[in-house]
Amino acid sequence: MIVHMIGNAHIDPVWLWRWQAGVDEALASFRSAADRCDEYPEFVYTRGEAWLFEQVEKIDPELFERVWRHVKEGRWHITGGQYLQPDLNAPTEIGLRRQILRGRRYFEQCFGVSPKVGYNVDSFGHPATLPDILADFGYEGYVFHRPAAHQVELPAQTFRWRGSGGGEVIGFRIAPAYVTRTDDLYGQITIALDAADRNLGHTMCFYGVGNHGGGPTKGNIEYILKNRHSFPDAELRFSTPQAFFDAISDRREDLPVVTEELQRTFPGCYSVMHDVKQEQRLGEHLLDQSERIVENLVEDENEKRDLLGRIDVAWDDLLFTAFHDILAGTSIPAAWRSVRAMQGRARIVGEEVAVEATRRWARRALPPVNQQQIVVLNPDEGPWEGLVEHEPYLDFDAWGNRWLSDTGGGPVDFQLIQPEAGAHVERMIFPASIPARGHAQILVRDDEPPALWKPLTDLEASPDHISNAHLRADLDNSGIRALTVDGRNPLGGGGMRLHLREDHTDTWTFHTNRFDGPVSGVFEGEGWVVEESGPLRARVRLDGTLGGSRVRWTLTLHRDDARLRVGIEVNFNERFELLQMPVHLADPPARRTDGLAGGQVDRAPGPTEWPVQGWSRVDVAGGQLALVTADAYSLSGDGDLWQWTLLRSPRMAWGGGEPLVYGGRDWHTDQGPHAFEFVLLTGESLDEIALRATARQQAQPPILFDRYEGMDRPPWGNSPPRGLWLEAEERAFADGRLPELKDSFEAGAARPLFEKTEQDREG
Known part of the structure; x- marks a missing residue:
């Protein structure tokens, strides 16, 4: 038995420390490893993660030169090929692919190497779609540690891992761990041999002290040199993961095949630190959409190169914040400010690129129309159809008799809804049907609308139900009491x-x-209120308190649309509590399928908590039921209970117990405001590809913006309503100037731009 001894250091850039300390541990660990390479000619060191190399290159060029030389000599082995070892449950498919693209690009440019062994030794679970992604990039092997043997039983330590899409790599589960604590390696090697397949003739044993950097010690190396043949029927050999997989490549057909996801590791990580997960997910979608906009709309190659380069730099922030101790939510309170700043920096770059590319394109490509326009742009690879919202700028004028049309003059239905500002901004919804990578121009008109034009509707809304021709939701003060679809109620x-x-x-x-603790409180609202009643959209709202948290439910139906939109807003103020959304089904589902990054997986019923991405679907009597969301990431399905975990509130970075010095001060996760949007779909057959498209379009909706050939004045022209007069108009009119203001004056004071509050009046 050849034992491939893998010298490595476990480096978490962020965990129980901030990223600045992660830089320090990288510098120290690289220096130590370079010293060991200098001192021991047979020693080989293994290291991945491009971010770590970049820090050394920027801060200590002399050390980087030493590393470069050791790589060229074959003494320092680059593995993994990613930017960092990410969480593998929360990132999108494009986020996981970007980890590899970015890491490999760096290693190819700096060292001329392209690793073919995936390496995520500390990530908390591995989705069923990961082998497909790895195989797409030509990976041959994959090294991991979690889930451990007591969490997931595997037929062998080394196996063929086949993804849900058919892609395959050879997997290897580390035993007993990827780090050691002492110079003596007897226990580490003995357990590694116990876990090995003797018939295979090869295994790996990882060594290197520390969990905040570190690496192989002189004592480790000398132990291996001294005990090369001290273990029965085994030879210890300084080696690399690539050498191990090369050695067993001709035994591939002898290995057992595993088609399951490597999951059920630390389920609290699937939902904790919701705001960081949500911003990561939406940020990745934003950069993906921005890149698609540039590729589709920008013709000038220099401009395209500049914009795509800025997106690449923005991705670096999100690739860093995808690190497993960040995105899994397990870092200390002091780390989160920088994490949120990085996510925000990436977001604003995505927004800037989208604005620049779309406005330049509009100026260049859209036909001139001497009217105010709303441009609706669909950058997605599939067609988009539904209602869109917009607040056109009207120079503080009221909507009045305005209407919408397409560029051919055909009327477009619309509905005025509450704006975000308190006054003098109008918000509307209107239907849009936009082809893939297409657009529409909608005109805001102030001429006479067509005669007999009135939008039709099938919507009803009241404090006890909301419905259209496809679906009816019956309500009570706790939520949705029943759901009627084609005469059936899929809910229990x-x-x-x-x-x-x-x-x-x-x-x-x-x-x-x-999560099997007792339910400590059930939401009881203050009564449903009708917020909108059509003709295009109906909406009802339920406000109330749950525990110490303020909660708002919102249910929305669109005209002639079978999808029910469920919104939840909560100002979370709990400690050691979960917020969950239980969906009680009429019967236990025959099957449940959960979305993953780049695919989906069927899961067995039971109380086990699972990570989910984008959507989940259950087979119920007469059809299927699905929930689509970019905002919730953890669920279980036990019997007739389909239960989503939304928020958690343990202490931050807390493994139990108390620190040696404890003053009673605790920091809990997920405190404050959070928002969730679900789309509930029903049907005889809800296709996985369509569900993935719905999830993507929910996170990447069409882009809307105003466009003018010139700033048209509102219909009142040079005679603004009295409520919009400023001091200059008041003085000019009082002095007999601006006679055109007479009609406005005689019409009386319209609502002023900003009204006094009661406190102002009292003052």
Whole structure:
């Protein structure tokens, strides 16, 4: 048996420290490893993660030169090929692919190497679609540690891991760990041999001290040199993961095939630190959309190169914040300010690129129309159809008799809804049907609308139900009591609710795979209120308190649309509690399929908590039911209960117990405001590809913006309503000037731009 001894250091850029300390541990670990390479000619060091190399290159060029030389000599082996070792459950498919693209580009440019062994030794679970992604990039092997043997039983330590799409790599689960604590390696090697397949003739054993940098010690190396043949029927050999996989490549057909996801590791990480996960998900979608905009709309190659380069730089921030101890939500309070700043920096770059590319394109490509226009742009690869919202700038004028048309003059239905500002900004919704990578120009008109034009509707809304021709939701003060679709109610007696559940597990939830604490509170609202009643959209709202948290439910139906939109806003103020959305089904589903990055997986029923991305679908009597969301990432399905975990509130970076010096000050996760949007779909057959498209378009909606050939004045021209007069107009009119203001004066004072509040009046 050849034992491939893999010298490595475990480097977490962020965890129980901030990223600045991560830079320091990288510098120290690289220096130590370079010293060991200088001192021991047979020693080989293994290191991945391009971000670490970049820090050394920027800060200590002399050390980087030493590393470069060791790589060229074959003494320093680059593995993994990613930017960092990310969380693998929360990032989008494009985020996971970008990790590899960015890392490989760096290693190819700096060292001329392109690693073919995936290396995520500390990530908390591995989705069923990961082998497909790895195989697409030509990876041959994959090294991981979690889930451990007590969490997921595998037929062998080394196996063929086949993805849900058919892609395949050879997987290797590390035993017993990727780090050591002492110079003596007897226990580490013995356990590695116990876990190995003797018939294979090869295994790996990882060594190197420290969990905040570090690496192989002189004592480790000398132990290996001294004990090369001290273990029965085994030879210790300084080696690399690539050498191990090369050695067993001709035994591939002898290896067992595993087609399951490598999951059920630390389920608390699937939902904790919701705002960071949400911003990561939406940020990745934004950069993906911005890149698509540039590729589709920008013709000038220099401009395209500049914009795509800025997107690449923005991705570096999101690739860093995808690191497993960041995106899994397990870092200390002091780390989060920088994390949020990085996510925000990436977001604003995505927004800037989208604005520049779309406005330049509009100026160049759209036909001139001497009217105010709303441009609706669909950058997606598929057609988009639905309602869009917009607030056209009207120079503080009221909407009045304005109407919408297409460029051919055909009227476009619209509905005025509440704007975000308190006054003098109008917001509307209108239907749009936009082809893939297409656009529409909608005109805001102030001439006479067509006679007999009135939008039709099938919507109804009241405090006890909301419905259209396809679906009816019956309501009570706890949520959705019943759902009627084609004469059937897929919900059970419990309906669709919100509740709090006691959760005294640690930040990771180390010691269980489920949340089974008692329910401590069920949401009871103050009565549903009709917010909108059509003709295009109906909306009802339920406000109330759950525990110490303020909660708002919003249900929305569109005209002639079978999809029910469920919005949840919560100002979370709990400790050691979960916020969950239980959906009680009429019967246990025959099948449940959950979305993943780049695909989906069927999961067995039971109380186990699972990560989910984008959507989940259950097979119920008469058809299927699906929930699509970019905002919730954890669920379980036990019997007739389809339950989503929305928020958690353990202490931050807490594994249980208290620090040696403890003053009673605690920091809990997920405090403050959070928002969730779900789309509930029903049908005889809800196709996976269509569900993935719905999830993508929910996170990447059409882009809307105003466009003018010149700033048209509102219909009142040079005679603004009295409520919009400024001091200059008041003085000019009082002095007999601006006679055109007479009609406005005689019409009386319209609503002023900003009204006094009661406090102002009292003052």
